[in-house]
Amino acid sequence: MNSQQAIPQEKENTATGVKQAADGPGALRGQAWLTVQTRQAQQLIRGRNSSTDKPAIIGLVGFADRLRVIWQAARDDDPYADWWLIKVHQALDQARGFIGSHQEELDKQLAQMPALEVEVAQSQRPYRIRLQFANPYAYQGAQLIAAYDTLVRTVMTCRHIGLLDNEDTEGIVKLGAxxxxxxxxxxxxxxxxGIDRNRLLRGSGRDPRACQLMGELPEEVLSGERRAPLVPRKVAFPMAVARSLALEPLSYPDRENHDG
Incomplete structure (x- = not known):
């Protein structure tokens, strides 16, 4: 075999003069799956459609679908979308705190049982679903369901061995859901x-219809000073940031922006 034929053809990058292989790495692709082991957690994935006698329940799918709209609007510099990402972040934090505190307490009780080792119950046929979301908060919603699923399994185990009675078990499961x-x-x-931050800043700072439907926008959100920890990269800079760019370079060593 000709050794020259075994070497990938190389081309020269005209901008840098650096030679690189003709076949470079392709686009990054990955997969994510959510596995739950309880019926209660599975019901939170799809939610429930409304009927004549029951209201609709928004599940993970509906949560992610609406977040996709908000994420894109935040990318287009809609300050109300930024505000809603803050609301979503806060709600996730509060729910995680509730589930985490109950999980920690039950784990402690199980660990303190003398001469008895208890394994938390597991399903013999878990439910597994592939996740394809456009933003990180949807994946955090999936993680919230996973945490709730673990809590339900732990609660059921504690009831089985007598650490919790039926009333406490039902209360924790329902409140967690x-x-x-x-x-x-x-x-x-x-x-x-279609709210635009710059248009609001150039005007009165408020949009009557938006205020009627979504409330008064906090000033620190409108100015861009307050944002959620996870935000998309903006198509256009907020006016305050654009002005500061003309004065001094900005550095964000601790900020992590995510594209969705």
């Missing part, structure tokens, strides 16, 4: 109205 559902309903309050 309510916290998750309350988080998933937050994005539904957002309305896509």
């Amino acid at each position: 309510r916290k998750v559902r309350g988080t998933f309903v937050v994005p539904q309050g957002y309305r896509l109205l």
Whole structure:
């Protein structure tokens, strides 16, 4: 075999003069899956359609679908979308705190049982679903369901061995589900109205219709000073940032922006 034929053809980068292989790395692709082991957690994935006698329940799918709209609007510099990302972040934090505190307490009780080792119950046939979301908060919603699923399994185990009675078991399971559902309903309050931050800053700072539908926008959100920890890269800089760029270079060593 000709050794010259075994070497990939190389081309020269005209901008840098650096030679590189003709076949460079392709686009990054990955997969994410959510696995749950309880019926209660599975119900929170799809939610429930409304009927004549029951209201709709927003599940993870509806949460992610509405977040996709908000994420793109935030990319287009809609300050109301930024505000809703803050609301979503806060709701996720609160729900995680509730589930985490109950999980920690039950884990402690299980660990303190003398001469008895208990394994938390597991399903013999877990439910697994592939996740394809456009923003990180949707994946955090999936993580919230996973945490709730673990809590439900732990609660059921504690009831089985006598650490919890039926009333306490039902109370924790129902309240945990309510916290998750309350988080998933937050994005539904957002309305896509094509609001532009610069237009608001050049005018009175408020849009009457947006205020009527979504409330008064906090000044620190409108100015861009307050943002959620995870935000898309903007198509256009907020006016305050654009002005500061003319004065001094900006450095964000601790900020992590995510594209969705």
